[in-house]
Amino acid sequence: MKKLLTSIAAFGILSSSQVMAQDLSIKVTNLTNGIHFTPLLVSAHDANSRLFMEGTTASTSLQAMAEGGDISALSTDIQALGGDVSENPAAGLLAPGANTSFTLMTGSTNTYLSLTAMLLPTNDGFVGADSIMIPATAGTYTYYLNAYDAGTEANNEVINGAGTPGDLGIPADPSAENGTGATGITTAENNTMVHIHRSNMGDRDATGGTSDLDSTVHRWLNPVAQLIITVN
Amino acid sequence: MKSKHILKLFTAGITAALLVLYLSACNMDDDDDDNDMQEETTREFSVKVINLTNNQPFSPITGLLHGSSYQPYSLGTSASSALETLAESGDNSAFLSNANVDNSAAGSGILAPGANETIMLESDDDKIRLSLLTMLVNTNDGFAAIEGVDISGLEKNESLMLHAKVYDAGTEANSEAAADVPGQMGEGFNMTRDDRDFVSVHSGIVSMEDGLTTSALDSSHRFDNPGAKVIITRIN
Numbered sequence: 001m002k003k004l005l006t007s008i009a010a011f012g013i014l015s016s017s018q019v020m021a022q023d024l025s026i027k028v029t030n031l032t033n034g035i036h037f038t039p040l041l042v043s044a045h046d047a048n049s050r051l052f053m054e055g056t057t058a059s060t061s062l063q064a065m066a067e068g069g070d071i072s073a074l075s076t077d078i079q080a081l082g083g084d085v086s087e088n089p090a091a092g093l094l095a096p097g098a099n100t101s102f103t104l105m106t107g108s109t110n111t112y113l114s115l116t117a118m119l120l121p122t123n124d125g126f127v128g129a130d131s132i133m134i135p136a137t138a139g140t141y142t143y144y145l146n147a148y149d150a151g152t153e154a155n156n157e158v159i160n161g162a163g164t165p166g167d168l169g170i171p172a173d174p175s176a177e178n179g180t181g182a183t184g185i186t187t188a189e190n191n192t193m194v195h196i197h198r199s200n201m202g203d204r205d206a207t208g209g210t211s212d213l214d215s216t217v218h219r220w221l222n223p224v225a226q227l228i229i230t231v232n
Numbered sequence: 233m234k235s236k237h238i239l240k241l242f243t244a245g246i247t248a249a250l251l252v253l254y255l256s257a258c259n260m261d262d263d264d265d266d267n268d269m270q271e272e273t274t275r276e277f278s279v280k281v282i283n284l285t286n287n288q289p290f291s292p293i294t295g296l297l298h299g300s301s302y303q304p305y306s307l308g309t310s311a312s313s314a315l316e317t318l319a320e321s322g323d324n325s326a327f328l329s330n331a332n333v334d335n336s337a338a339g340s341g342i343l344a345p346g347a348n349e350t351i352m353l354e355s356d357d358d359k360i361r362l363s364l365l366t367m368l369v370n371t372n373d374g375f376a377a378i379e380g381v382d383i384s385g386l387e388k389n390e391s392l393m394l395h396a397k398v399y400d401a402g403t404e405a406n407s408e409a410a411a412d413v414p415g416q417m418g419e420g421f422n423m424t425r426d427d428r429d430f431v432s433v434h435s436g437i438v439s440m441e442d443g444l445t446t447s448a449l450d451s452s453h454r455f456d457n458p459g460a461k462v463i464i465t466r467i468n
Contacts, residue, residue, distance in 0.1 A: 055282035193346035
């Protein structure tokens, strides 16, 4: 035990000698009532790189995350630009009301933090944080995150297992509170840029109607997540 | 090796900063009137607005610079006729000609969902507040706005990023009927106030699909906050 403490102390001295590197403790809480988060991707990166940006076209990697929950390409992209990442810290889905805590060590120039995770069940909705400036002073900081629409898929609200980019439909509802047999609520995506999600519509018809989602379960209002960053 | 390099840069930075301080101190001692005049610079700002809604085109965006004594609207209180007009029809002329506004600028036209536009504003004052308003045209009297943001402390080349919420002017009932919604070819301004007559956060679109049988709107017109992103940059 004594040895462990000594090595922690030594580590502390080492990390403080790196000019801007930071040791972050991060907690993410799902604030929705009936929406799961797929595996989170959390990244510290520099001012020139991002996971997504409001009002711009989604990258194919962002699309894969938003339509199917696959963070691998998005993680590869940001690491190629020098970003530090925490992949899937909740080890799977983060249920409504649940939280996950983890740590992230940031490189000296990686002073911004971004986060994404697909919202299930949606067609291409995700919870996002774009380039939060990581505070330089030690302390605990709280942020509230909005739900975005990647703009890459029409929100037809039909659950058919489709999670591959370009395939129309929703992969699944992890809470199994969905209906079946819906005809689809729309075939159009009006705003094809990354924008604020208008939330699910849903209906009250469990065996038909236009949506497989339940209007009393699968809607939300922003914010959809709480992000607490502790700068150690 | 790397930290040594950073230290070197840091030292160079301090030297440069001291040099600037020294030079500006010299300037302050200078009695030349021309130099005093140059210190009263006009501040210029670019204001970029991004429409973050799915299917709510914005009326021409309206940027206003003003002092702390003026508010284009106040939450929980009755809308001015300028706000009623903008929120019901998109017509911003009463704001642009308002005597309490030091400087104003408007977008060139409708700002589509996903699109962005940048307007330029300038002021000789050193105490400056910015307000920005735009109607969501597929609503009765909904508008996205920021109000009275103090940008006096913004340094040159510094940016401030904000999200704008969607508000309800409270001057027209939210019928969502085609006859009352400009984006559905309906009526714009009507001076009759048949709603609660105070400005509130908008409660959103109900739509025909969700049981409002008079509604001309569908699920695509629904929105959640924020409705817009606003990036303010001092460029001079």
